[in-house]
Amino acid sequence: RDCATIMASMQATDVDGCCDEQMTELKRLQVAHEGMRLLLNCDVKQAEELFKASRFMGPELNVGFSFVTMVRSIMTYDEASMDAAYRNLEATEKFCGTGGWKLFGGPNPAQEALTPHERLYRQVVVADCLLYESILVFLRQGITSYVKGGYILRKAWKTYEKVFAELDTVCSLPCPLTQPGVLSPADEHVGTSVYDDAQDREREVVDGGGAVEGHGELVASLAAVMEGIGGLDLESRLMEMGEAEGVQGLSDAQDDTPTTTTSGSERRSGSSSPDPNTVDHPLAPGRGVITESGSSQKVATSCEADTVAPKTGAAKQGALNGASDGYTLPEVDSSVTSLDHEDLRLRGAVYFGYGLLNIIVSLIPPKLMKVANLFGFRGSRRVGLQALEFSSKSQDAKAPLARIALLWYHTIVRPFFALDGEQEAAGVTEAEKLLREVEKLYPNSPLFLYFQGKIHYLRSDLENSVRAFETACIQAKDQREVEHIALYEKGWINFLCLKYSDALPCFLRLKNETRWSASYYAYLAAVVTGVIGDAKQSRELFLETAKLVKKKNNNVEKFCYRRAQNYKIAASPLMSLETQLMAIEVIYLWRALPFCGEEVRRQLLEVLQVPLPPEAQPFHHALCAWLTGGVLNSMQRFAEAERFLMDAMRYEGQVKNDLHIFSFSLYELAMVHISRDEFARARNVLNIAKDGYSDYEFEARLNFKVHSALSSLN
DSSP, X not given: OOHHHHHHTOOOOOOTTOOHHHHHHHHHHHHHHHHHHHHHTTOHHHHHHHHHHHTTSOHHHHHHHHHHHXXXXXXXXXXXXXXXXXXXXXXXXXXXXXXXXXXXXXBOHHHHHSOHHHHHHHHHHHHHHHHHHHHHHHTTOSHHHHHHHHHHHHHHHHHHHHHHHHHHHHOSSOOOSOOTTOOOTTTTTOOSOSOOOTTTOSOBOOGGGOOBOOOHHHHHHHHHHHHTGGXXXXXXXXXXXXXXXXXXXXXXXXXOSOOOXXXXXXXXXTOOOOOTTTTTOTTOSSOOEEOTTSOEEOOOOSXXXXXXXXXXXXXXXXXXXXXXXXXXXXXXXXXXXXOOOHHHHHHHHHHHHHHHHHHHHHTSOHHHHHHHHHTTOOOOHHHHHHHHHHHHTSSSTTHHHHHHHHHHIIIIIHHHTTTTTTOTTTTHHHHHHHHHTTTTTOTTOHHHHHHHHHHHHHTTOHHHXXXXXXXXXXXXXTOHHHHXXXXXXXXXXXXXXXXXXXXXXXXXXXXXXXXXXXXXXXXXXXXXXXXXXXXXXXXXXXXXXXXXXOOTTSHHHHHHHHHHGGGSSSOOTTHHHHHHHHHHHHHHHTTOGGGSOHHHXXXXXXXHTSOOOTTOOHHHHHHHHHHHHHHHHHTTOHHHHHHHHHHHHTTGXXXXXXXXXXXXXXXXXXXXXXXXXXXXXXXXXXXXXXXXXXXXXTHHHHHHHHHHHHHHHO
């Protein structure tokens, strides 16, 4: 039903066995679920209207409104919308503030009125808001935004940690996450770590969120460096940017143990008194970053946003009672007909953000992980997956987001990071199960259609994959960024099928419309036009690629820029050959060879085996030999592959700017040795590929593949 129908049907109903308070909570939960259903089915405007009308009913509805405005601002990428969304998230934090003391005497009445479950739930909402705020800040791009976003993300993680540590003291039902060494269906494919090399990780602690410990000397030296940047500590730097006012600094960054709630009057030093302008608001006593004592540390917001409730006495009382200006919670058609145990609902709310951050942090490469540990981040992939699995089946309104996070992990993260070695389709079974459970609830969701296309892609069913992405593009016509990711996949699959004329319009449109990686889409378009035979347009697109590069420290953009610079002065006489090699190179580097059909791989092999012209340079010979070996390996023609890969290594000293050719050639040689059960030789070659080259594009991609292969050998 549309929002107008829902609003028209707002009236109280009786449910057997439910008291008034439970009924109010049930209705709030149903409205939150309806808002998320509308959002995921592309009814963004109606979802926003529904949440906006009911945002003062409770924290789940207030954060729902802020989340929808955030999604909408990201879809439009309008700076004013993103600023408004950020203010709404700050106001939701204020709405959910659970700590704070009256200016004169005693705790705030709102603090005493909350049950332990309600208090923890509001803390979770604060952590969710901080997580969303960090996303908005990161999207600004720039060193200041990255520092600020990282600081906000750290606050979110610390809040999740504290709530997670306190769950077992509040909940009577036992923790559903399995103990270390016990597998569950959600994570039975997971080893100890993405990186099982003992040299990279001395210890991964799974219990309580996981941690990587050790490297004490490095951490100590980094801490000393961070303490003395320009004579100021990092907190002072952040305060200069106006972001650290009244917030605890980085002095506890090395505290690796989640802090539990303490009793008594003990508090952190540096906590501030509530703002006298806001302490009289029963729903907003403070900013909501909770200390051990339950008090709140306030951060001033730049302005009041739509999410802050009116401050009149009637409105205050109405908000506490679950009503605002005569508004009654709407009655909606919902799959939620009764409330689960409050412990299950609370854990479902906590586990979404906690699980997501655990997975993200667990994927950080070992060298960066040491720095992440310094700032208090640590992650266990096993705990993260189990937490998201639990959250996806809970009654929390974020359950569909947890499901999307799991789909993202199984269809994108696992194949991209080679977590299952060369078994690219290993996550398909779990992904299909997740989609089957929600196909009736979200029949028109472009996001779920997108993941359906990814599943077909992982099964090498490219025809049905294209159809799914085309449908997703149609359904997402009002959600531009979602449409763009589906459009890219459509163009990419046509590219893999060698249907260049069908792929080109997709890449050209993305180049012109998207704000993300426009240089990459221009590069793909330049390669495609070169393969088609339009050398003039291909050179023009290469020149445009160089102009569209925003950050040369981004590996993909750096790679595109370097290749495009070859055509800055004039078109190369070998452009037709070079663009064909570039096309196959992109297919290889993006791990797409296994998804190409046998006929496509045969055609690629025919292109690669055409004799090179006399004017070909060592670069052309090395590139051609490496790609030929990679294609032959994918066809399990290992003896032939070995010959070409060894030939590629002959040019190692003659090619300076494309070291990835030789590191990936060594990786493919290791795969040849593994096929012959020559495991010792394979391990030796893999270590050379990992340690013998550095500071080249796609180094991280190779390291993921190498670590996965070494893990399987161990």
